[in-house]
Amino acid sequence: YKAHEILAGLGFNETDTHRKLSTFSGGWRMRVMLAKILLQAPDILLLDEPTNHLDLPSIQWLEDYLKAFDGAVIIVSHDRWFLDKVINRTVESRKGKLIVYAGNYSFYLEEKSLREEIQRGEFKNQQSKIKQEERLIERFRAKASKAKMAQSRIKMLDKMDRVDDVDDDNPSVNFAFRFSKQSGRHVVTLEDIVKKYPAIDILNGGEAVIEKGDKIALIGANGRGKSTLLRIIAGADKDFTGTATVGHNVSTTFFAQHQLESLHLNNEILAELQAFAPKHTDTELRTILGSFLFTGDDVFKKIKVLSGGEKSRVALAKALTADANFLILDEPTNHLDIQSVNILIQALLQYEGTIIVVSHDRYFLDNVANKIWFIEDQVIKIYPGTYAEYDEWNAKRKYEPKAVPAPQPKKEEKKPEPVKPPQSDDKSQQLKKLNQDLGKMEQQIAELEKTVKQLETQLADDKIYTDNNRLKETNTVYQQKQNELNTIKQNWENLAEQILEMEA
Numbered sequence: 379y380k381a382h383e384i385l386a387g388l389g390f391n392e393t394d395t396h397r398k399l400s401t402f403s404g405g406w407r408m409r410v411m412l413a414k415i416l417l418q419a420p421d422i423l424l425l426d427e428p429t430n431h432l433d434l435p436s437i438q439w440l441e442d443y444l445k446a447f448d449g450a451v452i453i454v455s456h457d458r459w460f461l462d463k464v465i466n467r468t469v470e471s472r473k474g475k476l477i478v479y480a481g482n483y484s485f486y487l488e489e490k491s492l493r494e495e496i497q498r499g500e501f502k503n504q505q506s507k508i509k510q511e512e513r514l515i516e517r518f519r520a521k522a523s524k525a526k527m528a529q530s531r532i533k534m535l536d537k538m539d540r541v542d543d544v545d546d547d548n549p550s551v552n553f554a555f556r557f558s559k560q561s562g563r564h565v566v567t568l569e570d571i572v573k574k575y576p577a578i579d580i581l582n583g584g585e586a587v588i589e590k591g592d593k594i595a596l597i598g599a600n601g602r603g604k605s606t607l608l609r610i611i612a613g614a615d616k617d618f619t620g621t622a623t624v625g626h627n628v629s630t631t632f633f634a635q636h637q638l639e640s641l642h643l644n645n646e647i648l649a650e651l652q653a654f655a656p657k658h659t660d661t662e663l664r665t666i667l668g669s670f671l672f673t674g675d676d677v678f679k680k681i682k683v684l685s686g687g688e689k690s691r692v693a694l695a696k697a698l699t700a701d702a703n704f705l706i707l708d709e710p711t712n713h714l715d716i717q718s719v720n721i722l723i724q725a726l727l728q729y730e731g732t733i734i735v736v737s738h739d740r741y742f743l744d745n746v747a748n749k750i751w752f753i754e755d756q757v758i759k760i761y762p763g764t765y766a767e768y769d770e771w772n773a774k775r776k777y778e779p780k781a782v783p784a785p786q787p788k789k790e791e792k793k794p795e796p797v798k799p800p801q802s803d804d805k806s807q808q809l810k811k812l813n814q815d816l817g818k819m820e821q822q823i824a825e826l827e828k829t830v831k832q833l834e835t836q837l838a839d840d841k842i843y844t845d846n847n848r849l850k851e852t853n854t855v856y857q858q859k860q861n862e863l864n865t866i867k868q869n870w871e872n873l874a875e876q877i878l879e880m881e882a
Contacts, residue, residue: 387439562626595747631700634708655699687713
C-alpha cells in the first residue's frame, strides 16, 4: 500500500505500476529511484536536486511528504519555492566555510542581507577610522611633543583586525535584446484545436489568443499536453485539426531540450553564438555566456566536449540572442543554478517581446509571467495574473501577505560642531585646558572603542542569528555606539587641530 501511495504521489497511475522499468524514459526512472528511497523510510534523507524530473503536482506532493517526514532531510536544490516550503535551516558553503542560517531560503536571504549590511558598515567605519588615524599620524609625526602619540597610533593600526568588504554575489546583467521588427497585436491565434494520441486526448476544441507583450506560463501535470501545445504554437507539430494562425510580423525562437541537436559540435561556444547572432558584439555575447556560467577561456571550449547540462545552457544563451519578438521556452531553468535563474529572470523582465514558457520552477514563473494557461477538460483555460495569485485561487485559500512597513526616511546626520577654545588672555592656560579636554576625549574614545569591539564580537557569533529580536537590538545599539564614536573622534580631531594651530 505504501509503495502505491508514493508512486501515485510522484505521478504514476495504476497501469504504470505493472510496466517494466526499461519502458520508462530517464526522467520517469529517476522518479522510480526517488520512490524507492522514500519507501525505505531512512533516518536521514540526502536529496540532490529532487525536483528536476518532477511536474508541479508531484513537487507539491513531495513537499507535503517531506514536511511530515520524521527523520532528517538534507537537500541540494535550485528550486527556491520548494526550499521555502520544506526546509527549516539553510547552510551556505562559502570560501571553504559552512555558514548556518536558522530558517528557510527566504529567511536566509534576509539574514544574509542583514549580516552583509552590518559587515559593510563595519568595513566603512573601519576605513574611515584608518584614514583619520593616518591623517593624524602625518600631522603629529613631525612635532616632537606629539611624536609619542603618533607612534602609539601607528602600533594601533598595525594590530587592528581588518574587516573585509562584502563580496557582490548578485551580479546584474543588462542583456541587449534586439529584434528588428515589432509584431502585430495578435501574436498567435488558436481556434478549435484538436490534438489526440492513441492513448490520450490532449485538446478537443482548444481556443486562445496570445497577444503582444503577454508573458504566459503554461502549467500542469506531465502528460497533459504542455510541450505538445508549445510545439503547435511554434509550428513544430502539424498533426492536429483546427488552426494556429501566426500574426503579422511575428518572428519566433523556440528553446527546448531537443534544440541541443541544432548545436554545431565542432564550434567553440563563442563562435556558435557569433554565427547565430552577428549583430551582437563579442562583449555582449561574452556577457550573456558569463551569465550562464561560461567565463574566461570557457567560451573557447568545443561544444562536443560539453556535458548535457552545459550544452543546454549554450542553447538557451543562443535562443536569447535571436532576432525574435516571440520567445517559446520549454523548461529553460532545468540546468541552471539559483544565481543563473535570477539572471534569466532579469533578462526576461527586460525583454519587450512576447513570451510563453513551460517550467516547474514556481519562483521563476511567479517573477516572469503575467498570465497563466492550463489545460483542463481538454480545453485551454486562462487565469489573468501571476503564478502566486493563480496558486491561491486554485487552492481556494485566503492568503494575506504581511504588510511591509513603509521605509522611513533617513535622518540627516548633523556634522559635529568644531570645539571652540575658551576665551582667556593667558594662552598657556588655554592650551592646558584644551589638552585636558583632549585627554578626556581620548578616554571616552577608548571606552567607546571597547564597547564597539564587544558588540562586534557578539555580532560575529553565529548563535545570535538564531534569535532575530536579539540580533536587531544588538545591531541597533552597535550603530548608536558607532555613531557616538565617530562624532567624538571628529570632535577630537577638530580640537587637536586647534591645539596645533595655537602651538604654532
